[in-house]
Amino acid sequence: MPKHAKVDVYSKYDESGQFSGERCPRCNANFANHTDRKICGKCGYAEIKKTE
Numbered sequence: 209m210p211k212h213a214k215v216d217v218y219s220k221y222d223e224s225g226q227f228s229g230e231r232c233p234r235c236n237a238n239f240a241n242h243t244d245r246k247i248c249g250k251c252g253y254a255e256i257k258k259t260e
């Protein structure tokens with residue numbers, strides 16, 4: 209019986225509230241947060257953070 213690992217991850221993000229607005233505009237999956245970029249783990253969409 210498979211566990212609902214993905215659902216657990218999503219609910220954690222929702223509880224913290226820090227991940228709202230950090231979802232992929234293409235497929236609405238959560239981004240993987242890196243130092244200078246965010247990458248969608250589902251479709252590969254990448255968003256570069258603009259740092260001064």
Ligand SMILES: [Zn+2]
Nearest residue numbers: 232235248251
């Ligand atoms: Zn995506």
